[in-house]
Amino acid sequence: MTRAEPPPAALRLELDSDALIANWRALDRLSGSATAGAAVKANAYGLGARRVVKTLHEAGCRDFFVAHWPEVAELLDLVDPASLAVLHGPRNAAEAVYARATGARPVINSVQQAQRWLMAGGGPCHLMVDTGINRLGLPLDDLGDQAVQALEIEVLHSHLAAADEDAAFNAVQQQRFISARRAVPHGRASLANSAGIALGSDYHADLTRPGLSIYGGVPRAELANEIRQVVRPMAALMQVRDLAAGDGVGYNSTFTAPHQMRAGVIALGYADGYLRCWSGKGTLIWQGIELPVIGRVSMDMTIVDLTAAPGLQEGDWLEVSYSLPEAAAASGLSQYELLTLLGSRFAR
Ligand SMILES: *Cc1c(COP(=O)(O)O)cnc(C)c1O
Numbered sequence: 001m002t003r004a005e006p007p008p009a010a011l012r013l014e015l016d017s018d019a020l021i022a023n024w025r026a027l028d029r030l031s032g033s034a035t036a037g038a039a040v041k042a043n044a045y046g047l048g049a050r051r052v053v054k055t056l057h058e059a060g061c062r063d064f065f066v067a068h069w070p071e072v073a074e075l076l077d078l079v080d081p082a083s084l085a086v087l088h089g090p091r092n093a094a095e096a097v098y099a100r101a102t103g104a105r106p107v108i109n110s111v112q113q114a115q116r117w118l119m120a121g122g123g124p125c126h127l128m129v130d131t132g133i134n135r136l137g138l139p140l141d142d143l144g145d146q147a148v149q150a151l152e153i154e155v156l157h158s159h160l161a162a163a164d165e166d167a168a169f170n171a172v173q174q175q176r177f178i179s180a181r182r183a184v185p186h187g188r189a190s191l192a193n194s195a196g197i198a199l200g201s202d203y204h205a206d207l208t209r210p211g212l213s214i215y216g217g218v219p220r221a222e223l224a225n226e227i228r229q230v231v232r233p234m235a236a237l238m239q240v241r242d243l244a245a246g247d248g249v250g251y252n253s254t255f256t257a258p259h260q261m262r263a264g265v266i267a268l269g270y271a272d273g274y275l276r277c278w279s280g281k282g283t284l285i286w287q288g289i290e291l292p293v294i295g296r297v298s299m300d301m302t303i304v305d306l307t308a309a310p311g312l313q314e315g316d317w318l319e320v321s322y323s324l325p326e327a328a329a330a331s332g333l334s335q336y337e338l339l340t341l342l343g344s345r346f347a348r
Contacts, residue, residue, distance in 0.1 A: 009347040010236040010267040014319075015047055020214065021059045021226035027210045027227040028060075030197050034204035039193070039211030041071060041087065045339040047231065048348045049214055052141075056214070065107075065209055071129030072104045083332050085126050085155070088136065089113045096120035103152065109136040114147040126155040127186065131176035132169065133161040140176060150292035155207060163195035163203075164219040174202055174283065195219035217335040218325040231339065232309040233320040233346060235268040235284070235302075237312055241307050250295030262306040264291070266318060269300035273322070273341030273346050277331045278302070284318040291318065 021061035028036035038061050039045075042051035048069065053064055056080050064079065067087045075084055089109045090096035096116050099106045100123065107126040107241040108114050116127055127148070128139030137158065142148060158177045162169055175193050181344070188206035194213035204259045212226055213223055216230040241264070242307065243249070243257040255261075257343045266284065274297055282293035284304050291304045306312050324335040331338070 004135075008347060010238065011272060012234045012341060012347040013047070014232040015051070015233055015348065016228070016230050016232070017055050017124065019054055019216065019230045020052065020268045021046075021176040023216065023227050023230065024056050024061060024210070024215050027197055027213055030190070030223075030226065032201050032204050033210040034192075034206050035210050036064070036197070036210055037190075037194075038060060038066060038214055039209055040075075040333075041065060041067035041211070044070075045211060045215050045336070046342045047339070050078065051348070052214075060242055062200060063207055063209075069098055069104075072098075072102060073333060076102055082124070085281050087128070089118070090290045092116070093120060093196060106113050107157065108137055108138070108148075111142050111145045111147055112283065114138075114151055114166055115251050118147055118150060123152075124152050124154045126152045126157055127151060127179045127184065128157045129177070131158040131173040131180065133159050133173075135159065140183075145179060148184060152185075153184065153186040155188045155190055156181060156184065157190045157209075160191065160193060160199075160203070163193060163199055169268050170196075170199060170203070173328070177205075178305075194223070197281070198222040207219065211302070212335055212339075214338055216324050217238070217339070224325070225234055226259065231258055231322060231324075231342070233272075233322050233342060234317050235266040235320060237264045237314055237316045237318060238267050239265040239302075239310065240306065240314060241265065248295070250279075250298040252296060255295035255303075262310055263294065264304045264306045264318075266302050266304060267300065268302045269297055271300065272343040273338075274302060275331075275333070277333060285321055286309065286312060286316070286318050290321070316344045 040049045041048045085105040087107045090106045109128050109130050116140040128137040190207040191204045191205050192208040204231050213227050245259045247257045250257040279296040284291045289308045294305050328335045
């Protein structure tokens with residue numbers, strides 16, 4: 001039996017490393033006297049955590065955040081484990097033991113997690129306090145707890161619920177965070193995600209935790225001219241078809257050819273993150289020419305109108321329009337979803 005190399009994929013994600021670095025540097029600069037870290041959970045929002053961590057570490061980033069403990073394992077050989085923090089904290093004794101063994105930092109989110117961490121031997125950790133998002137985080141009333149006060153807190157965190165809006169609640173959370181800082185001994189303090197960075201110096205503290213905007217997301221208008229597109233999904237044209245007037249296209253024939261026309265079938269569908277919301281709305285780009293998606297995205301395939309580029313052939317590559325703020329407006333998906341949906345069939 002011979003071991004053959006698999007042929008190249010019909011989908012690939014072009015990742016612009018220069019844009020990735022430029023975005024992180026912009027966010028670091030906009031963080032003022034604070035330093036920017038990087039949220040690299042969920043495989044760096046789908047881009048590939050190893051590659052992103054390596055690239056940003058070379059650019060000077062020294063604080064990385066993942067959500068789950070298994071996400072730490074694949075990064076341990078790339079950076080000092082002390083620069084990796086796990087946002088979900090130690091959910092059980094095994095995770096606390098793993099944190100101690102690897103040196104990655106648990107982000108403590110409750111009195112129970114604080115006790116669990118101390119029980120496992122304790123040591124340097126982060127603490128997340130809840131200032132109103134009611135997601136994860138220690139309630140402010142618990143800051144005086146003995147176990148919490150006994151922690152060795154390198155970074156004290158909180159997370160903003162609506163930094164992407166001009167919500168009065170942002171200032172409420174910022175004030176609560178200041179009280180939390182007075183209530184527990186800690187090293188650095190960190191409040192802002194990508195959008196929070198744009199709220200200004202009151203929100204910067206010592207360390208910021210951008211994720212979305214490193215990868216090209218624009219959660220607030222202030223960031224629009226600072227942030228560049230990083231991800232360009234590319235899909236190969238599998239078949240070119242000539243449609244006659246009246247021919248239906250895709251599931252349920254939601255598009256009917258009004259006249260004779262050329263259409264192209266590309267290898268892009270639900271499992272790749274190209275969901276049904278793109279039906280009749282998405283566009284593919286070939287040498288600057290926009291080719292509209294016609295009919296429904298149908299499982300693993302999407303059909304495009306080739307009228308504007310009649311010379312296209314099987315095997316040609318098309319770029320999926322995927323500038324995050326515009327793609328979010330067009331699809332109704334959030335910029336977070338657009339990134340994290342991109343499936344494993346894309347060669348990265
Ligand atoms: C994901 C996450 C971030 C990054 O947020 P963005 O909105 O993507 O910039 C920051 N902090 C915490 C706690 C997170 O979970």
